[in-house]
Amino acid sequence: MSNDRHVPVMLQRCLDMLAPALQRPGAVVVDCTLGLGGHSEALLERFPEARLVALDRDKEALRLSGERLAPYGDRATLVHAVYDELPEVLDRLGIDKVDGVLFDLGVSSMQLDEADRGFAYAQDAPLDMRMDQTTGISAAEVLNTYPAGELVRILRAYGEEKQAKRIVSAIVREREKEPFTNSARLVELIRDALPQAAKRTGGNPAKRTFQALRIEVNHELDSVEKAIPAAVKALAVGGRVVVLSYQSLEDRIVKGVFAAGAATTAPPGLPVVPEKYQPRLKLLTRGAELPTEEEVAENRRAAPARLRGVERIREDVL
Numbered sequence: 001m002s003n004d005r006h007v008p009v010m011l012q013r014c015l016d017m018l019a020p021a022l023q024r025p026g027a028v029v030v031d032c033t034l035g036l037g038g039h040s041e042a043l044l045e046r047f048p049e050a051r052l053v054a055l056d057r058d059k060e061a062l063r064l065s066g067e068r069l070a071p072y073g074d075r076a077t078l079v080h081a082v083y084d085e086l087p088e089v090l091d092r093l094g095i096d097k098v099d100g101v102l103f104d105l106g107v108s109s110m111q112l113d114e115a116d117r118g119f120a121y122a123q124d125a126p127l128d129m130r131m132d133q134t135t136g137i138s139a140a141e142v143l144n145t146y147p148a149g150e151l152v153r154i155l156r157a158y159g160e161e162k163q164a165k166r167i168v169s170a171i172v173r174e175r176e177k178e179p180f181t182n183s184a185r186l187v188e189l190i191r192d193a194l195p196q197a198a199k200r201t202g203g204n205p206a207k208r209t210f211q212a213l214r215i216e217v218n219h220e221l222d223s224v225e226k227a228i229p230a231a232v233k234a235l236a237v238g239g240r241v242v243v244l245s246y247q248s249l250e251d252r253i254v255k256g257v258f259a260a261g262a263a264t265t266a267p268p269g270l271p272v273v274p275e276k277y278q279p280r281l282k283l284l285t286r287g288a289e290l291p292t293e294e295e296v297a298e299n300r301r302a303a304p305a306r307l308r309g310v311e312r313i314r315e316d317v318l
Contacts, residue, residue: 007299008038009104010291010307014242015046017284017309018100021240025049029100030090030234032083032227037065039102044072050099051075055089057082057132057218082132084226090234097236103243105224105250124184129210129217139213143180148172158221158249159212166193167209183210211247224250228257232281235312240284242309251288251306258283258310276317284309 008014022029022043027050031040034056044052052075056062062078069076079089083103090098127140146154148168155164170193171180180186187206194205215221231241245251261281266273288306296303 007302008042009244009299009302009305010289010295011039011042013289013307014039014102014244015042017242017307018043018102018240019046021099021238021311022047022050024099026051027099028053028095028097029102030055030086030098030231031102031104032086032231033102033104034065034078035061035104037061037068039104040065040076041068043100043102044069044075051077053077053079053089053093053095053098055079055081055083055086059132059134082223084223084230086227086230086234097239098234099236099239101231101234101239101241103227103231103241105220105243105245124182127180127183127186127213129214131218136217139217140180142213142216143171143186144175154216155209155212157212158215159208159210160248161208161212163194166195169193215249221249221253224253228254232257232261232310232312233316237312237315240309240311242284242307245288245306245308246304251308254308255288258308261310275314278314280312280314280316281310282313284311 018029021027027047029043029047029050029052031043031052031054034040034054035058037054040052040054043050052069052072054065054069054076056065056078057080059080062080066078069078077093081089086101090096127138127143129139130136142154143151151168151171152164155161155167161167167190170189171186174180174185174189186209187204190206190209228241228243235241243254245254258281262279262283264273264277264279266277270277285308288308290307291302291305
């Protein structure tokens with residue numbers, strides 16, 4: 001097991017960005033991606049007056065984090081849910097507005113480190129990739145049952161894989177001989193399918209296909225598309241949302257939601273902009289912030305991270 005799993009990405013920056021919203025007694029902060037509880041523990045530690053609600057779809061993560069956060073007693077409420085279920089979770093808990101929301105998107109360190117989950121292309125494992133292993137279809141089922149055209153679409157849209165057609169032709173040919181069950185066979189097939197030039201760039205040639213399968217299996221982009229606006233909607237005035245993304249597709253969604261909230265919706269040419277057209281959000285980051293070189297040296301999983309934050313400055317006007 002690697003040490004990286006205990007180093008939450010850009011932790012200090014996330015805490016500093018949320019701090020102005022979480023100083024007051026009774027502040028509520030939601031960690032939408034609990035994982036192993038690194039960010040959550042730091043939030044409870046740094047903001048002793050705050051109450052934490054933490055979500056994860058992975059029951060094993062909830063169990064491990066529950067042990068880690070036990071010392072904080074009833075200041076921490078852990079919930080088995082996907083982050084796009086945030087409105088229902090808050091409703092059930094009787095929470096009307098929150099002061100801070102943190103998203104650390106992508107696969108948790110724990111999932112990458114548990115070999116038998118099939119997330120990592122570097123080791124042979126069953127092709128599962130479900131973040132919640134109690135529900136949904138596995139990566140193997142996607143590979144073995146989806147029509148070729150659909151697989152090409154997924155690899156292009158979610159993996160930004162230029163060689164999608166080549167890879168899918170090889171998958172379809174091979175699955176007719178024998179269904180896919182393990183990751184090593186898929187990694188080898190991708191290596192063999194790619195032209196020499198494509199293998200020389202961008203790390204492991206299987207990386208993009210594995211990312212695409214993972215996003216499809218867990219409906220990740222759909223969840224992000226629903227969850228980010230829901231988090232913004234749940235914010236009290238002065239509340240803040242901070243999001244860490246690890247690939248351009250997620251970051252694009254976050255950027256779009258934040259930019260729309262921070263823009264005026266007034267028709268052009270109005271001498272005075274009425275309240276209902278004023279921006280609801282203020283951007284806390286210029287573009288996306290990146291981890292420092294020191295941080296990447298300390299924790300290689302921080303390398304692709306992109307951090308964005310917003311503050312709610314007005315209520316929604318109906």
